[in-house]
Amino acid sequence: MPEPWRTNILVRGWRRLxxxxxxPKPEHDDLPRDLPKARWRTVGSxxxxxxxxxxxxxxxxxxWYMKGILPYQGWSLVSLDEITRQTFVxxxxxxxxxxxxxxxxxxxxxxxxxxSAGFWTALMGFLELLTGRDKYRISGASAGNxxxxxxxxxxxxxxxCNEDVPRVFAGLRAxxxxxxxxxxxxxxxxxxxxxxNETDIAVAEQQAWLDxxxxxxxxxxxxxxxxxRRVKRKSGNLDDFCxxxxxxxxxxxxxxxxxxMSGECLTSLVRLMEATPDAGIxxxxxxxxxxxxxxxxxxxxxxxxxxxxxxxxxxxxQLGESHYWGHNAIIRMxxxxxxxxxxxxxxxxxxxxxxxxxxxxxxxxxxRAGWGVWIAYDLPGSYEELPPNLLDELKRDRRWxxxxxxxxxxxxxxxxHPVHRAVFLTGVMSYLSAPLWFFFLVLSTALLAVNTLMEPxxxxxxxxxxxxxxxxxxxxxVALFSTTIVLLFLPKLLSxxxxxxxxxxxxxxxxxxxxxxLLEMLFSVLLAPVRMLFHTRFxxxxxxxxxxxxxxxxRDDDSxxxxxxxxxxxxxxxxxxxxxxxxxWLNPSFLWWLAPIVVSLMLSIPVSVISSRTNLGVKAxxxxxxxxxxxxxxxxxxxxxxxxxxENRWHALKxxxxxxxxxxxxxxxxxxxxxxxxxxxQPIEVVRMERVDxxxxxxxxxxxxxxxxxxxxxxxxxxxxxxxxxxxxHEEWLAAWRASIEADPHxxxxxxxxxxxxSEPVPV
Numbered sequence: 206m207p208e209p210w211r212t213n214i215l216v217r218g219w220r221r222l223x224x225x226x227x228x229p230k231p232e233h234d235d236l237p238r239d240l241p242k243a244r245w246r247t248v249g250s251x252x253x254x255x256x257x258x259x260x261x262x263x264x265x266x267x268x269w270y271m272k273g274i275l276p277y278q279g280w281s282l283v284s285l286d287e288i289t290r291q292t293f294v295x296x297x298x299x300x301x302x303x304x305x306x307x308x309x310x311x312x313x314x315x316x317x318x319x320x321s322a323g324f325w326t327a328l329m330g331f332l333e334l335l336t337g338r339d340k341y342r343i344s345g346a347s348a349g350n351x352x353x354x355x356x357x358x359x360x361x362x363x364x365x366c367n368e369d370v371p372r373v374f375a376g377l378r379a380x381x382x383x384x385x386x387x388x389x390x391x392x393x394x395x396x397x398x399x400x401x402n403e404t405d406i407a408v409a410e411q412q413a414w415l416d417x418x419x420x421x422x423x424x425x426x427x428x429x430x431x432x433x434r435r436v437k438r439k440s441g442n443l444d445d446f447c448x449x450x451x452x453x454x455x456x457x458x459x460x461x462x463x464x465x466m467s468g469e470c471l472t473s474l475v476r477l478m479e480a481t482p483d484a485g486i487x488x489x490x491x492x493x494x495x496x497x498x499x500x501x502x503x504x505x506x507x508x509x510x511x512x513x514x515x516x517x518x519x520x521x522x523q524l525g526e527s528h529y530w531g532h533n534a535i536i537r538m539x540x541x542x543x544x545x546x547x548x549x550x551x552x553x554x555x556x557x558x559x560x561x562x563x564x565x566x567x568x569x570x571x572x573r574a575g576w577g578v579w580i581a582y583d584l585p586g587s588y589e590e591l592p593p594n595l596l597d598e599l600k601r602d603r604r605w606x607x608x609x610x611x612x613x614x615x616x617x618x619x620x621x622h623p624v625h626r627a628v629f630l631t632g633v634m635s636y637l638s639a640p641l642w643f644f645f646l647v648l649s650t651a652l653l654a655v656n657t658l659m660e661p662x663x664x665x666x667x668x669x670x671x672x673x674x675x676x677x678x679x680x681x682x683v684a685l686f687s688t689t690i691v692l693l694f695l696p697k698l699l700s701x702x703x704x705x706x707x708x709x710x711x712x713x714x715x716x717x718x719x720x721x722x723l724l725e726m727l728f729s730v731l732l733a734p735v736r737m738l739f740h741t742r743f744x745x746x747x748x749x750x751x752x753x754x755x756x757x758x759x760r761d762d763d764s765x766x767x768x769x770x771x772x773x774x775x776x777x778x779x780x781x782x783x784x785x786x787x788x789x790w791l792n793p794s795f796l797w798w799l800a801p802i803v804v805s806l807m808l809s810i811p812v813s814v815i816s817s818r819t820n821l822g823v824k825a826x827x828x829x830x831x832x833x834x835x836x837x838x839x840x841x842x843x844x845x846x847x848x849x850x851x852e853n854r855w856h857a858l859k860x861x862x863x864x865x866x867x868x869x870x871x872x873x874x875x876x877x878x879x880x881x882x883x884x885x886x887q888p889i890e891v892v893r894m895e896r897v898d899x900x901x902x903x904x905x906x907x908x909x910x911x912x913x914x915x916x917x918x919x920x921x922x923x924x925x926x927x928x929x930x931x932x933x934x935h936e937e938w939l940a941a942w943r944a945s946i947e948a949d950p951h952x953x954x955x956x957x958x959x960x961x962x963x964s965e966p967v968p969v
Contacts, residue, residue: 208548243483245341249524253624256522259325264318270685271313275306276656305652312645319638320692322631323515327696330518334703339517341524343487343579347476359393359456359475359535364442365410366400366435368462371853372846373397374413376465379845381421383468390426392475394454398442399431404913407431408861408871411878413853433880433918439531440547440563447542454538461532463590464491467842470586474535477581485541485576486568488527488534489587490516494835494843497823498593498764500816503725505591506831510712510722511700516582525577526624531564533587537576541567544574550614555607555750562608565632566615569625588835588843594765594817595732596773599739606636606743639740646802650788657791697722711834721831731812734805738777765817767810774809781806860945862913863905865923867942872927879920893922900926904937 333339361380365373377395384390397414401407414429421427432445443459451457456478458471470489477487490512493505519527545567550557560566568578592598609632615621616629701722705715712718785803788796796803805812815821825831835843858864865875896915900908916923930938 243525245524246526248341249522249526249624252522252524256322256325260318260321263321264314267317267685267688268310268314270681271310274682274685275309275652276302302652302655305648305655309645309648309652312641312648316638316641316645317689319634320689324692324696326518326522327511327514327699328518329521330514330516331696331699331703333517333521334513335706339521342520342581342583343477343481343484343525344473344581344584346480347473349473349476351476351479353389353392353472353475354479355392356455357392357475357479358454359458359471360396360446360450360454360538361393361458361460361471362396362398362443362446363460363462363464364398364400364439365462366439366442367403367406368401370406370409370413371857372850373410373462374417375846375849375853376463377427377460378417378421378849379842380460380464380466380468380471381417381423381427382845383466383842384471385421385468387468387472389468389472393426393471395423395427396446396450397427397429398446399429400435400438400442401431402435402910402914404862404865404910404917405858405860407917408865408875409858411865411874412858412861412871415874416853429878431878431880431918437547437559438561440560440567444546447538451538451542457536457538457541459532459534459536461589463495464533465588465842465846466533467586467840470584471535473584473586474581478535478537481577481579483575483577484525484579485537485571485574486529486534486578488529488578488580489584490580490582491530491533491587491589492585492833492835493591494588494833494839495590495846496593497819497826498817499819499822499825500595500598501591501593502822502825502831503728503816504598505833506721507725507729508591509833509835510704510718511697513582514696514700514703516580520580520582523580523624525579526572526622527568527578527580528628529564529568529571529578531562533589540571540574540576544576545570550611555747556611556614560608561611562605562632565609565612565625565628569615569621569628572622572625573620586840586842595735595813596765596769596817599736602636602736602740603743603746606740607747609633609636610744610747636740636744639737640744642737643741646799650784650791650799653788653791653795694726697726711832711837713829713832713837717829717832724830728812728816730801731805731808734781734802735774735777735809735813738780738806764819765814767814770810770813774813777806777809781809857949859949860941862917863938863941863945865917866900866905866926867930867938869927872923875917876920876924879918879923893919893925896922897926897929901929901933901935901938904935905941906937 339345363373363377374397377397381390381395384393397410399407399410401410410431411429414427418424418427430446432442435441437444447457456475458466458474460466466489474487474489478484481487492512493508496502496505547560547563547566549559572578592601609629612629613633616626701719704712704718709715709718713721781803784799785796785807788799788803822831826836861871864871866872896912896919899912900916916926929935
């Protein structure tokens with residue numbers, strides 16, 4: 206059972222003073238709760254102190270420059286005695302410029318410190334990858350060819366919910382075959398853990414599981430389970446698996462619905478776990494691939510080129526107290542079960558209840574229990590897919606935003622390691638930086654308006670001899686602007702330099718990768734203000750309690766319609782135009798500084814639509830722009846995934862529920878995989894009969910999804926419905942079955958029965 210969260214340090218202190226402290230915790234682990242003082246832990250602490258000094262020192266210097274740039278330098282001359290003798294309006298007009306400047310300076314310091322953290326992370330990652338002398342990398346703990354112990358059984362679990370069935374099972378099959386090719390398949394079992402609540406998709410999942418098992422001879426190795434009660438979303442899905450089957454396995458590898466992993470990568474992860482007995486989680490660095498839209502291909506290129514620097518840099522600063530991203534990672538099952546169950550957050554409102562973004566929290570709990578969390582940043586063979594367009598990415602970002610804001614409530618929970626407190630903070634800043642940047646720009650515009658429309662106050666004190674003139678230092682502004690540009694874009698240049706040094710052939714050559722980097726930089730500049738406004742809205746929505754939908758993301762290539770882009774980006778375009786006109790009216794020269802923001806907002810509609818086009822992405826790939834090594838020389842796992850996805854789409858089952866009711870073999874499969882117990886109590890029998898009668902009465906067209914789910918989850922009711930459809934000759938159901946066959950002729954089916962024999966049940 207999960208322990209309740211104690212997030213209030215005042216309550217904890219009061220309980221300790223009154224003798225009501227926490228009860229002693231049972232000792233579950235074979236290892237002590239705290240790890241021995243390994244050398245890497247000391248090194249990690251020293252490195253993080255250095256990072257803190259670098260960030261704060263850089264921010265202080267930049268803040269001093271920023272203070273010199275701002276025009277009003279006379280805060281110290283504002284007399285409180287004088288203010289008390291003035292009217293409120295006079296005081297407000299006098300203090301307003303200085304209040305605006307102070308707010309701007311504070312926001313600048315926070316944002317610059319955030320940018321500085323990313324810069325130093327990328328820089329150390331560059332040095333790590335360039336020299337290759339990282340003696341603390343987790344992948345060096347194993348030689349890579351040790352035999353895997355028979356007892357080191359590993360479960361590969363794939364939680365899914367209303368996903369693209371052909372793609373899911375194509376990736377699963379490619380991963381299964383890759384593991385089989387290593388000769389260690391007997392150490393692995395595969396589990397598809399479905400939370401799907403769309404009946405047609407659920408039946409398609411069942412058929413796809415059966416097809417994969419037949420084609421790979423995977424019966425007894427590949428398992429499928431669909432939950433009836435979707436409790437706690439993905440984390441609840443994993444909790445259910447761990448309670449039921451977790452004790453049978455030493456390790457668990459969590460896959461996302463679009464994940465593909467090579468057999469070599471998976472066996473290497475198991476060997477690393479065996480060689481590092483104090484490791485609780487080892488996270489791989491998934492490489493994005495498989496998408497064709499221009500937007501997705503630019504994002505694939507960015508993550509493939511710049512991503513290694515940041516993951517290596519994270520490892521440099523964090524070592525064994527690092528991130529877990531929720532998928533493409535191996536977990537030690539026993540401590541995960543004992544320490545990582547997630548209690549709901551106490552209280553009411555948008556930031557209470559079931560934890561949404563579970564991965565960071567599970568990593569923090571694993572480390573709190575004394576286990577290491579590592580990033581195997583240099584381990585190949587781990588793949589994922591990205592959203593096909595900007596709007597789909599933003600839908601995902603809204604969920605992540607809400608989850609990260611919720612996680613920050615755990616910042617002060619007792620026992621959390623400082624690194625994971627920092628992880629919670631950086632998770633919040635990933636989205637909170639957007640409204641901070643937006644408010645920074647708004648306050649800068651307000652300061653411009655004050656400076657333009659209000660006459661400066663030259664004398665702030667009685668009997669002041671010399672006037673206080675507003676000051677401008679353009680040379681400091683240029684220096685600070687240049688420094689910020691370097692911090693933002695130097696990591697990208699270092700990434701390309703590293704590719705030049707290691708070999709650029711897989712990226713299209715030195716010239717193409719450089720041009721691709723420049724185009725991606727331009728694109729990121731265009732999209733940054735758009736993301737800023739969306740993320741600002743997401744943060745406000747979370748604080749206002751607006752619900753965030755948790756539907757499955759779009760995983761295939763899909764372009765954005767113009768009408769959808771106008772609906773989503775129209776307010777941004779209008780805001781950009783009005784903002785530009787206002788600044789031009791106040792001070793035309795200042796518009797040059799704001800142009801990257803307002804122009805990007807005004808171009809958001811065409812940029813969103815054009816970047817979502819598949820034909821442009823394919824053309825760019827043909828010209829070797831935004832090329833990645835996984836496209837230049839694709840690994841067998843990705844080749845197999847593409848081939849199986851194409852084959853699966855050809856004979857995918859679309860109207861699955863109709864088939865599950867009428868088709869004998871499909872009905873037998875659905876009944877066999879139903880999760881309801883075969884209870885025979887009289888009230889249950891009455892409910893079953895009512896459901897069957899209702900389904901026959903209203904027909905398939907008017908039967909709601911909830912009623913379909915109830916039938917699909919009850920093998921007895923589903924079997925009776927099937928028997929009565931055939932024995933009583935319910936033509937509405939039979940006609941729907943025939944129509945589904947005609948509309949979907951390539952899906953699995955039985956020979957179509959003649960109309961005259963429709964009343965005779967077909968033998969299974």
